[in-house]
Amino acid sequence: MTTELRALGKDDWNVWYDNFLRAFGGSPDLAEEREFWQTLTECDRSIGAWDGDQCVGTAAAFDFRISVPGGTVVPAAGVTMVSVAATHRRRGVLTSMMRRQLDDVRSRGESLAVLTASEPVIYGRFGYGLASHRMSAEIDTTRVRLSVPPGTDDLRLRYANPADVLDVCEAVYARRVPERPGMLARRPGWEQVEMRDSDRHRDGASPLQCVVAERIGGGGGDGSEVVGYARFRTKSDWGPGGAEGVVALSALEAVDPAAHAALWRFLFDIDLTSKIVAHRLPVDEPALHLVSDIRRCGLRVKDDLYVRLVDVGAALRARTYQAPLDVVFEVEDSFCPWNEGRWRLTGDPKGATCERTADAADLSLSVRELGTAYLGGVSLASLAAAGRVRELRQGAVAEASTGFFAAGLAPWLPHGF
Template structure:
């Protein structure tokens, strides 16, 4: 088989995207979504594999900046729209695209590549580790009550059309990004993503709605949501579906949650993606009535290992030699001395004896501070060569708040 792997040409976007749709079940995206993804696609950072005139493989890389421990926003490739035609599986197409893509990311000078996976088992062999998790829940608001902090009653709430409120919501979001690893600084155009609301995808629910939380005329919180009215023999049992929210302080945060959980005719709040340490879990009267679940979120890959490790800070002083194995990006393979603390870090090659040995996949999993190196060692994925090094590094790599990716891409 002879195929042609090349950068995507703008005129090829339609057949390229149609291959992606076919690979994900063949149902075309709604025109509203399709138009947005076309506008956001960076053709010069996307690749296609062609068998004659037929596109048989796709992959893209958005230009992102990712928040890391310490608050820095690190240039990052957001790997996206990866597919291989069912007629061309097991021919090395995915591997060839991943190879080309990581070479490109390294050449672009971006230390990290990240993705969300339709199937989590696929990307570990290319060096991606699961670095964040998403909390899902369904809060039974007929039985659960909220205890709110002092000052909550001082926050005013008002409903606003989502598009008119978008700028205020984005301003709140932007202020939150540096404070939680894993969040993406949204570039122009990405503010449209939370507003996507095709009528055909509402599944019986309302149009997208927005509530703003204000104090002294300043927007300090928001929520984007929809409602699904429903009635049973005992009366109303509707559902609030939370799409996206943010708040700048505990009182504003509690005011938004009290609003969501207190709507008339609603009996539940569905939460699709929140941080695993989301504070509402400490406000509810009965967490067992909240049906908590976790799923994988952001998969992280260190492309330029020393640049990535130097880009973040460390929760406690650390001086450790890491012996890293990276088959797919061999420039990362070897021994690296990492010296860091809450103010910064240095990372350079060394011939000193290793303190810890691990693959780049495990380093990616631990990078944002949500996965413990000690936990990975318990699974046999990190080996301690110097006694005490594992505890030292595990503490240093940790984050005060759980890393979290608020939305897909």
């Protein structure tokens, strides 16, 4: 390989970003979109591959905090903007960038790296395992009804300018982060990720709208407390039978079932619409237990967050486990060989230890399978049934699977990066 890897200089950002855009289809970004990503780019965590004065590869990482089973929020590298120019395939550019990036993540003391994959086939060989899914829905609101829980009618809903209520909505979001593995604790600047409202984001729909749910008698200055919000757009359409408008849901968070149901009921009841479209819901979205006809909700599931354990011991110590377990893993990790070998994990709902050991192994697996199971959305038993985890001590799969599997909500990434 004749290319040179170097940290991204601020003066090179536009060339670097243009190379990334070209690899993803070549469509130019609007000025405000470029500015958004340029502001968030951490140049010291970004890599450019250069062939002379030509940029032929890009990779970056964000300084993230992600929730894990047990509610702890741990540091993680959010890997993003990975591309290789079509002129430089099969020259080891991607491998060299992944090597440098994971070495950097380790040097920073971060035990996890996470990403969303444009092509899932790519990242398994670098130790990333599929840890969470997202669900899309197209709900026919002319045929589907909601059955809401007690207390729903006690809430007050009101329209608000999305920017004016951003702080209170972010407070609701922050309360939700420890409750569900895989959520990102939004650092400064990232509160704007769901507020972008260019023509491309609208896709012919209205500007971004927001409705907040308030509980009277809460902590607000007027005796109310914001306990949920929904951000959405509406798109007008008409057919032979009348209005066929669409509600495009961008984000919905609520701190309790009543607020959650009240916001969904509001979306169902918007005048002149016949469909709700949502592209990023958790696979255990609670609204699915309120609908009258699940078959008319147009559900589809897609892969989403991939997790890589950069430091096996630190990562496994950072989360808790549903049931007491004491298990020795034989870990394979050729790309990050410092993880290879035997690790004894002892944990329960209160905490865990994970240290190297010379004891006989109970289970054998690669770091990719550990990443897949890490957030508790995929059981080790399922991976064992696929032949991806090998049982060396009878009963070890069942014991470890029970401990690893999340006791609460399914892991979910609320927005891309």
